[in-house]
Amino acid sequence: MPTKRPHSAKSAKSRAAKSARPAKAAATGPSAKIGPIDPNLLRPSAAFPPQVIAEIHRAADQGLYEIRGFGTKRKLPTFDDLLLLGASVSRYPLEGYREKCDTNVVLGTRFAKKPIELKIPITVAGMSFGSLSANAKESIGRACTAMGTSSTTGDGGMTEEERRASKTLVYQVLPSRYGLNPDDLRRCDAIEVVIGQGAKPGGGGMLLGQKISPRVAKMRTLPQGIDQRSASRHPDWTGPDDLTIKLQELREITDWEKPIYVKIGATRTYFDTQLAVKAGADVIVLDGMQGGTGATQDVFIEHVGIPTLPALRLAVDALMELDMHRKVQLIVSGGIRSGADVAKALAMGADAVSIGSAVLVALGCNRPVHVEEYRALGTEPGFCHHCHTGRCPVGVTTQDEKLQARLDPERGGRWLRNYLSTLTLELQTMARACGKTHVLNLEPEDLVALTVEAAAMARVPLAGTKWIPGQGGY
């Protein structure tokens, strides 16, 4: 519903012109004598800054929560608050450009007959066809295949295009069960049972009517054009004991061949991780609150869940407590953007990372082209979170034929491949500097924190001290 502006630009201009008049014009009427107030004299409210006021006005106009895409925009403790300790006298580095630093990782070694081996520990997270265009999905498949890593389906089933384009494809089993079928289960390379995602742990997916095209509607058995709200709970199991039996069923259907991942949104991560391991997961996928979404309530994105940094520490602790660290692999996602982020996540104990939002950015999301179309959405390149509208100016998160034609899968695949290569090179650079012949040899001892908060959450010492808040009695 469009929000009517209370004042037009013209009237504002006219008010400004009037306010510039000398005070003697006051005799002509009260409105003529009041000029603009010096902004330095205005006291902003910390409780009601302009964005809060604008949101209350919007809520009053529309009577509905704000729904948007992308991830949290608030400032959080992140991997940026950690630093790696490069080698010097006490540690010996590898030759940066010559000596080998391996990046391969094997996932699903616990129960699966056919674990998957990836050349790099950077995977692409589940994003649905529906939320993303077919060209975006194909671009991801092409890039992942070229880089020797995996991509993941999403809430809405598997498309032929992505199966064809992806050498290693992870098939999600979600609460909605849209498009779920045993044929796709048998032809995937790994199964991911999605309990939740970092942007909205405890909430179901959402796809607004403008993106429910005839093809998306058919795949999901839904009427075309409705505002689709996915279930937040699985239909046929409720607790961890049931999940154990559900995983057993999926293994039986696929003859115990496929690795089974369990994806959790970061909240009570310690217990969730342990329960998922107990239920029989081969791999835990942990999505922190910085994880993106195609469409979710803003209040959910910003106020539910915990950041990736503490969640990762809790998950690794949970695995170590069970003596399952490295036996059940841990993939972490939510706010991974650079090779430095990857290196720090691995050093904290992850086996691999997963990226979603950064993939979309690599495919052109928020690129400063078609600027007038960003403005038509009420935003600017660099600030766009309008995935939910289906009017993505760069053809990534849309079902509109004309818009999605702007993303050529070959070119998109090349961009993403370049980006994944860059992440890998950055990761290797940092691992070599720390003296590691394999990126999985990075360890917590290689990390320090820049802030007290990050030190407490990641449980690594504050830089220059031996202090880890909460340990040693203080």
Add this chain to the structure above:
Amino acid sequence: MQIVDLAQSNVRTLNQRLHDLPRDTNERAWRILNPRGAHAVAVGLNLAVEIHVEGHVGYYCAGMNKEATVVIHGQCGWGVGENIMSGLVRVTGNASQAAGASGHGGMVVIEGDAGPRCGISMKGVDIVVGGSIGNFSAFMAQAGNLVVCGDAGDALGDSLYEADLYVQGKVASLGADCVEKKMTPKDAKTVAALLAKAGIKADVARFRHYGSARKLYHFHVDHADAY
């Protein structure tokens, strides 16, 4: 007739044998003895075989079934015939929760009663229940038919999409956006055909039809109390 005694064998061996059957197999008639509440019995079948399970089973029996006929001569646990694509799953006794959950096609017949959430998230399957069903049945049901010869528990058809629900007995309450609809001659014909296919006798004239009011298909400020 292939006979597998689960007191001597196990579910893994059974399922692997069934999955390994070639499409032109002659081994199309199977009896499973002593299931003793085992989970995931005869799941992921992918061809037209007929399986009789002689006894009670646990969760997810005949899950994701395609083409096969699976008859459970006993009671069954959660999610019988979950995500069924085609074929027939029949339970001669009672079924626990989430019978036929998210089924895309084929038919699930419960000759006795079915527990809560029967037909939850169904996407095209036909479910016929000889007895009654529990609460929250057909929650978010998207397509297909649910025919209930007995009563339905609370919140029938909550957040329903395009599935059709037919109940002969009492409905404790309807869920959000589920309303009673006219029982047209076409509906009566559908119910009669499904009952006949399921082999369950009932008086079609006594069934009432429930479906989606379609008021929750789009977010609207005045529906906040239903979200």
